Amino acid sequence: MHKLSSFGKYTSQFAISLLLILMLIAFTLASPATFLGWSIYEAFLSTIPFFAIPALAMTLAIVCKEMDMCFPSTIALGGFVFAWLWTHTGSLGLSIVVGLLAGTAVGWLNGFIVVRVGVPSIIATIGTQFFWRGVVMLLCAGLALDLTGIRETALHHVFAGRLFGVVPAQALWAFGTAILMWLMFNRHVFGDAVRFTGDNSETALKMGIDVDRTRIAVFSLMGFLCALSGIMVCIEMGSWWPTQGEGYLLLVFASVFIGGTSAFGGQGSIYGTCIGATIIGIVEAGIISAGLSGFWTRTFYGVIIVTSVSFYNILAKRQK
Amino acid sequence: MTPFLRLENISKSFGAVRSLHEVSFDLGSNEILGLIGDNGAGKSTLIKILSGVFPPDSGAFSFDGKKVNSRYYSCAQARKFGIETVHQDRSLAEKQSLWRNVFAGRHITNSLGFIRIDLEKAETLKILYDIIELTADGLDPDLPVSVLSGGERQGLAIGRAMYFQSRLVILDEPTTALSLRETEKVLGFIQKIKDAGKSCIFISHNIAQVFAVADRFLIMDRGMVVADILKKDTSLIGLTDRLLSVCQKEIPHA
Ligand SMILES: Nc1ncnc2c1ncn2[C@@H]1O[C@H](COP(=O)(O)OP(=O)(O)O)[C@@H](O)[C@H]1O
Ligand SMILES: [Mg+2]
Numbered sequence: 001m002h003k004l005s006s007f008g009k010y011t012s013q014f015a016i017s018l019l020l021i022l023m024l025i026a027f028t029l030a031s032p033a034t035f036l037g038w039s040i041y042e043a044f045l046s047t048i049p050f051f052a053i054p055a056l057a058m059t060l061a062i063v064c065k066e067m068d069m070c071f072p073s074t075i076a077l078g079g080f081v082f083a084w085l086w087t088h089t090g091s092l093g094l095s096i097v098v099g100l101l102a103g104t105a106v107g108w109l110n111g112f113i114v115v116r117v118g119v120p121s122i123i124a125t126i127g128t129q130f131f132w133r134g135v136v137m138l139l140c141a142g143l144a145l146d147l148t149g150i151r152e153t154a155l156h157h158v159f160a161g162r163l164f165g166v167v168p169a170q171a172l173w174a175f176g177t178a179i180l181m182w183l184m185f186n187r188h189v190f191g192d193a194v195r196f197t198g199d200n201s202e203t204a205l206k207m208g209i210d211v212d213r214t215r216i217a218v219f220s221l222m223g224f225l226c227a228l229s230g231i232m233v234c235i236e237m238g239s240w241w242p243t244q245g246e247g248y249l250l251l252v253f254a255s256v257f258i259g260g261t262s263a264f265g266g267q268g269s270i271y272g273t274c275i276g277a278t279i280i281g282i283v284e285a286g287i288i289s290a291g292l293s294g295f296w297t298r299t300f301y302g303v304i305i306v307t308s309v310s311f312y313n314i315l316a317k318r319q320k
Numbered sequence: 321m322t323p324f325l326r327l328e329n330i331s332k333s334f335g336a337v338r339s340l341h342e343v344s345f346d347l348g349s350n351e352i353l354g355l356i357g358d359n360g361a362g363k364s365t366l367i368k369i370l371s372g373v374f375p376p377d378s379g380a381f382s383f384d385g386k387k388v389n390s391r392y393y394s395c396a397q398a399r400k401f402g403i404e405t406v407h408q409d410r411s412l413a414e415k416q417s418l419w420r421n422v423f424a425g426r427h428i429t430n431s432l433g434f435i436r437i438d439l440e441k442a443e444t445l446k447i448l449y450d451i452i453e454l455t456a457d458g459l460d461p462d463l464p465v466s467v468l469s470g471g472e473r474q475g476l477a478i479g480r481a482m483y484f485q486s487r488l489v490i491l492d493e494p495t496t497a498l499s500l501r502e503t504e505k506v507l508g509f510i511q512k513i514k515d516a517g518k519s520c521i522f523i524s525h526n527i528a529q530v531f532a533v534a535d536r537f538l539i540m541d542r543g544m545v546v547a548d549i550l551k552k553d554t555s556l557i558g559l560t561d562r563l564l565s566v567c568q569k570e571i572p573h574a
Contacts, residue, residue: 189433196424199413206373206407208396208425266415 012260012312016275023279027286034289042166048281049174050233051248052274055255056181057218057225059273060191062256064218065198065265070110070125071226071252073132075245078103078227080136083145083240092155100227106132107223111216137242144241151238160236170232177225182270194218199266254280254301258308262316279304322385324349324519325370325488330379332365339365341543342379347488347521352514354534355523358567361540363523364408367490370521371405372398396425402487404480406494411477412465419444419461422480443483452479453505470497478509488519495524507533527563531556541566 028035054071061068082099086092110128114121150156161169185191193214196204201211226245234240257263258279259272283304284297323346332340339362347353355363369376375390382388383401398405405411412421419441427435428443444461448454452475465473474494481489491510495503510533513520524530530537531551537559539547546566549559 183434187434187437189427189429189435192420192424192427192435195416195420196413199415200410203410203413204424206371206395206405206411207413208394208399210396262415266413 012315013269013271013275015311016258016260016272016279016308020275020279023282023286027282027290030286030290034285038166040285040289042162042168043285044278044281045171046160046168046236048277049168049170050229050236051251052174052255052277052281053177053229053232054222054226054248055252055259055273055277056177056270057222058252058256059259059261059268059270060181060185060194061218061222062261062263063185063198063265063268064194064215065201066114066215066218067122068107068110068125068219068222069122069249070106070129070132071222072245072247072249073129073136074103074106074223074226075230075233075248076136076242077106077132077230078223079230079234079240079244080140080145082227082231083147083234084139086147086150087145092150092153096155096231099231100224103227103230104220104224107226108216108220110223111219114219115212115215140240140242142242144239147234147238147240150235156235159232168236170236173228173232177228178270178274185268185270190214190217195266250301251277251280254305257305260308260312262312263309276308323347324351325381325383326385327370327381328379330366330369330376330381332362332369332374332376338543340369340376343540343543343545344379345538345545345548347519349487349519350514350517351536352510352520352522352534354530354537355521355540356525356527356530356537356563357540360542362543363540364492365543366540367405367492367521367523368407370398371395371403371407371490399426399484399486402485403490404484404486404488405490406474406477406481406492408492408496412473414466415464417462417464418448418468418476421465421476422447422483426484447476447479447483451482452476471499471502474498475502475505478506482509482512485516486518488521489513490521490523492523493525494522495526495529503529527560528556531559539563539566 024035034040054075058068058071078099081102082095085095085098089095106128110121110125113119113124113128157169159169159173163169163172185194193204193209196207196209197211197214204211230244233244255277256273257276259269259274259276261268261272280301283300284294287296287300288294325347328344330340330343343362343366355366357363368374370381372393372395375393380387413424416424419437422444423435423440428439429435441461445459448459448461454472454475456472465476468476474497478491478494491506494506498506507529510520510522514533522530522534535551537547537549537551537554538545539549539562547562549562554562
């Protein structure tokens with residue numbers, strides 16, 4: 001008779017929550033004036049959702065043992081289709097629906113190339129990242145689109161307004177998306193299929209899971225949520241610009257890996273990604289308000305990513 | 321009478337390697353078939369075709385007289401037909417929990433596809449305690465498969481097959497990694513399959529084990545079925561001699 005144990009199922013979730021709290025305390029001590037007021041938190045809540053939403057989808061992709069390097073361009077394309085349609089038709093509903101469809105189509109195509117053609121996802125999506133960025137550049141002739149009037153519409157309030165004048169609407173959208181993704185990942189057969197596919201696709205197949213369909217669905221979902229993010233950025237900023245989404249590459253991967261999602265597939269945490277995105281989102285503000293130069297931010301990101309992934313690896317080894 | 325399963329001229333090659341060549345046989349609806357043969361004889365390839373891992377290059381098979389369309393046949397389809405396979409390896413996803421492994425591909429869900437987790441965990445515990453009689457402390461359906469020993473993993477895969485009351489259980493060398501006591505348990509399972517009126521294809525290197533539980537034996541050699549013997553027509557020694565004579569033919573210099 002031997003004893004079975006699973007080493008700290010919640011250890012990593014606890015550790016990352018603690019890290020966030022410690023960071024908040026440190027920043028508050030360094031610049032109490034900033035971190036004891038609401039406005040810095042309103043700023044966080046308005047910017048973090050834009051990369052947290054793609055990071056949620058990326059979590060599923062990584063668990064599925066796939067990589068989507070194309071997503072910054074998907075954000076730009078979704079945003080562009082939305083912005084162009086709105087400036088040409090004035091119909092917000094139509095622009096949003098078609099923008100979301102465009103993003104989903106880009107994601108689906110990535111999935112098709114990876115699954116049906118068989119190109120490794122990291123290579124395929126680096127290719128499509130350049131391709132779609134090139135396409136939007138050609139379509140917009142390198143110029144930004146001005147959407148100033150959008151701030152007067154009712155839907156602006158739905159997507160980027162301020163609830164009670166203080167809580168950014170996009171934070172609520174991100175929160176809702178996070179809950180849906182948590183349910184999908186932990187409670188739904190789709191999340192189960194994603195886990196098994198990423199854990200061991202041969203086993204998944206033997207268990208009757210449609211591995212190919214699952215992988216394509218993961219890419220499509222990625223495209224859909226990227227477009228959602230791109231559209232919300234446009235509505236918040238009142239403009240679309242050709243390099244939209246580019247800055248999110250590092251932020252999204254950092255959020256996912258800090259959150260404890262395994263780089264080897266099969267395991268991940270939606271909660272972790274949410275906290276990871278929050279940590280990534282407050283680092284820059286914390287550093288600047290502490291009086292350090294903005295150049296420290298990247299150094300800090302780098303340290304956090306390597307430390308957290310090392311930490312999880314050690315944890316996983318001890319589990320064995 | 322139509323047999324439960326009929327295979328006709330099944331062939332399969334991997335590149336230049338001819339793994340199966342025109343394999344044909346019938347399996348009855350309450351028959352325990354022992355599939356024996358040297359390493360590389362094509363046993364695993366054969367059962368992978370039956371369980372939907374890949375289609376044959378040519379040939380056909382049918383269940384209850386109904387021909388299987390290999391274009392639409394898959395592991396999911398095989399399971400729907402009531403064929404449950406415990407593969408030689410990779411029958412379980414190691415990082416996933418026990419309950420997820422038991423129900424993967426056929427979760428109990430509501431109409432929206434959300435899993436009834438509490439129910440599945442309770443059923444998993446039943447399998448662990450009642451069917452495979454695990455005795456480890458702290459058994460929890462949330463544990464990942466990676467904490468189980470080799471024997472316990474095999475037990476879980478077999479317990480899963482028992483739980484779903486499949487019509488045909490295929491076991492590909494299930495006892496290789498097992499202790500004596502665990503092996504006894506597996507042989508007990510096969511007896512239970514027989515008693516429940518179901519069928520089984522049992523692959524093993526250990527002729528004594530196969531002889532103990534099977535009704536009939538197929539000897540395979542280099543992709544072909546070279547002997548089809550009923551238990552009542554042979555003895556353990558007779559079967560062993562037969563297998564040895566097949567193996568010896570493989571080494572003409574000896
Ligand atoms: N996926 C595969 N790719 C290439 N060759 C294979 C594959 N599967 C099996 N074979 C070959 O087919 C032959 C039969 O293998 P297998 O069915 O595993 O035999 P057994 O289970 O009887 O030991 C072997 O020569 C093996 O190398
Ligand atoms: Mg084999």
